[in-house]
Amino acid sequence: MKYFRFVLLAMCLVLNGGLIGCSSSGDGASDSDSDSDSDSDTDSDTDSDTDSDTDSDTDSDTDSDTDSDTDTDTAVPTECELATPMDTAGTFVDSNLATPDEIDYYSITLAAGDFVQIFTDIHDGDGTPQLLDPVITLWNEDGTTLLATADDQIPRVDMDSELIYRAPAAGTYCVAIEGWENWAGQTTGTTTDWNYSIAALLMDPAQVGWTTNLLNPETETNDTIGSANTMTMVLGSSNATFGRAYGDLSGATDVDVFTYTLPVSAVATSIGFYKPFGAGAAGVQGHGSTLTDGMFTLTDMSGNVISTLDVSFDGSDWVAPNNPPDANVPMAGGTQVAVHFEGGTGWTPGANDFYVLEIINQTSDNTGEVETNDTAGTASTTTFAANTSGGYSGFLMGTIDPAATDVDYWSFSAVAGEEIALACGAASNGSGLVGATFAIHNASDTLIQTETESGYDTILWSSVTGASMAAITVTASATYYLVISATSQSASMTANHYRCGIHRTP
Numbered sequence: 001m002k003y004f005r006f007v008l009l010a011m012c013l014v015l016n017g018g019l020i021g022c023s024s025s026g027d028g029a030s031d032s033d034s035d036s037d038s039d040s041d042t043d044s045d046t047d048s049d050t051d052s053d054t055d056s057d058t059d060s061d062t063d064s065d066t067d068s069d070t071d072t073d074t075a076v077p078t079e080c081e082l083a084t085p086m087d088t089a090g091t092f093v094d095s096n097l098a099t100p101d102e103i104d105y106y107s108i109t110l111a112a113g114d115f116v117q118i119f120t121d122i123h124d125g126d127g128t129p130q131l132l133d134p135v136i137t138l139w140n141e142d143g144t145t146l147l148a149t150a151d152d153q154i155p156r157v158d159m160d161s162e163l164i165y166r167a168p169a170a171g172t173y174c175v176a177i178e179g180w181e182n183w184a185g186q187t188t189g190t191t192t193d194w195n196y197s198i199a200a201l202l203m204d205p206a207q208v209g210w211t212t213n214l215l216n217p218e219t220e221t222n223d224t225i226g227s228a229n230t231m232t233m234v235l236g237s238s239n240a241t242f243g244r245a246y247g248d249l250s251g252a253t254d255v256d257v258f259t260y261t262l263p264v265s266a267v268a269t270s271i272g273f274y275k276p277f278g279a280g281a282a283g284v285q286g287h288g289s290t291l292t293d294g295m296f297t298l299t300d301m302s303g304n305v306i307s308t309l310d311v312s313f314d315g316s317d318w319v320a321p322n323n324p325p326d327a328n329v330p331m332a333g334g335t336q337v338a339v340h341f342e343g344g345t346g347w348t349p350g351a352n353d354f355y356v357l358e359i360i361n362q363t364s365d366n367t368g369e370v371e372t373n374d375t376a377g378t379a380s381t382t383t384f385a386a387n388t389s390g391g392y393s394g395f396l397m398g399t400i401d402p403a404a405t406d407v408d409y410w411s412f413s414a415v416a417g418e419e420i421a422l423a424c425g426a427a428s429n430g431s432g433l434v435g436a437t438f439a440i441h442n443a444s445d446t447l448i449q450t451e452t453e454s455g456y457d458t459i460l461w462s463s464v465t466g467a468s469m470a471a472i473t474v475t476a477s478a479t480y481y482l483v484i485s486a487t488s489q490s491a492s493m494t495a496n497h498y499r500c501g502i503h504r505t506p
């Protein structure tokens with residue numbers, strides 16, 4: 001969606017200082033998230049190596065033949081029956097759309113249970129509106145049933161689109177690519193270059209094109225820690241590791257358990273619902289999973305619950321536009337843990353309840369608090385660095401321990417006229433803190449503005465659309481305080497952390 005795109009881009013600039021990646025940094029997470037995300041993007045880099053295959057010319061000929069007769073029947077894509085075959089080995093098809101309302105169709109053949117990632121490669125960043133803004137849609141073989149339609153990717157790095165789908169049955173599937181304006185029903189647009197590249201790549205660890213150790217498909221039976229699937233992970237920069245765990249729920253009682261060990265140098269583990277739930281709601285307006293509600297639980301190897309997230313994929317639990325909540329849990333390096341995935345509250349089994357989790361073990365984190373910091377006079381210090389928006393960002397984290405008693409003060413200096421934006425998360429970061437409250441006080445320790453987290457609600461004080469409260473503009477050059485507390489600790493998990501980013505804009 002064009003509208004969300006702009007908002008999300010703006011959020012990345014505000015919250016993330018213009019650093020690449022807009023993933024969990026919306027919650028005030030540290031920069032290391034972005035690093036890890038960009039590592040995972042190397043999948044597509046690897047894929048583009050296969051681009052040198054030159055069968056694309058043939059494909060574009062076929063396209064123009066197919067498209068010339070039917071610009072108007074976009075609602076009923078009978079062209080699926082004439083679609084050009086495309087492999088699932090990641091070979092790019094290079095072609096173009098002849099008119100703004102043209103849709104090109106390709107067919108792929110999948111076996112039952114196959115996961116496939118379909119993706120475009122047009123953009124290397126935003127800010128080039130003349131290039132085609134592609135949307136990928138998946139139909140059944142004859143184009144009579146819409147299976148999924150996805151714009152962009154999560155985390156969104158540019159206007160390219162990705163769609164992950166699990167084939168519930170063996171057969172031929174129809175892939176459509178079109179411009180965003182046509183997809184959104186708009187009659188005018190700014191696109192002047194209609195060239196595109198599109199590919200499909202099986203999510204099979206044996207399939208060339210994937211980074212070794214990234215893909216961790218489930219193998220049943222894996223319903224307990226004792227029978228869990230052991231994950232492999234990709235080693236990224238600064239010894240961070242990451243991997244994708246994915247599968248489907250076969251019946252109401254299915255639980256899928258994956259185990260992994262954090263690197264010795266790790267300080268936190270992040271678990272996120274991955275692409276099936278991004279860029280649209282659950283179901284066909286997204287990646288085609290019928291899973292409406294998903295829950296994962298992070299435990300130690302004895303089953304003690306550290307963190308859990310129980311999320312509805314209808315968007316109501318989104319932390320930010322297009323961004324479901326994810327757990328970012330401080331953990332000791334070398335720890336072995338288990339992630340249990342199951343249907344969330346409100347879920348009833350559907351026909352194709354698939355999921356993808358992305359797990360990142362981080363080796364750096366936001367600045368930690370120094371207790372005792374329960375008063376303005378003993379506040380922990382916030383460290384700021386210049387961001388690319390011309391301002392300064394400070395990232396911090398701590399624990400409220402015990403809840404209802406501990407109070408954490410963080411001090412920072414601000415200059416008269418500066419705008420102070422705040423992004424914070426506790427429950428929305430997989431913490432068991434209940435009623436986490438984030439407040440800014442002035443130099444006299446007098447409250448300026450406060451907000452209490454409810455559910456997985458966004459704590460985002462900013463001028464961007466989707467913010468929970470307005471940013472603050474300070475009137476005096478002085479010391480200010482971010483003050484954090486919570487009413488209680490959930491009895492069902494031990495994580496008690498919070499994370500914040502403070503962003504000062506002159």
Ligand SMILES: [Ca+2]
Pocket residue numbers: 218220247248249250254255256
């Ligand atoms: Ca399963």
Ligand SMILES: [Ca+2]
Pocket residue numbers: 220221222223254255256257
């Ligand atoms: Ca299972």
Ligand SMILES: [Ca+2]
Pocket residue numbers: 369371398399400401406407408
């Ligand atoms: Ca504390």
Ligand SMILES: [Ca+2]
Pocket residue numbers: 371372373374406407408409
């Ligand atoms: Ca404290």
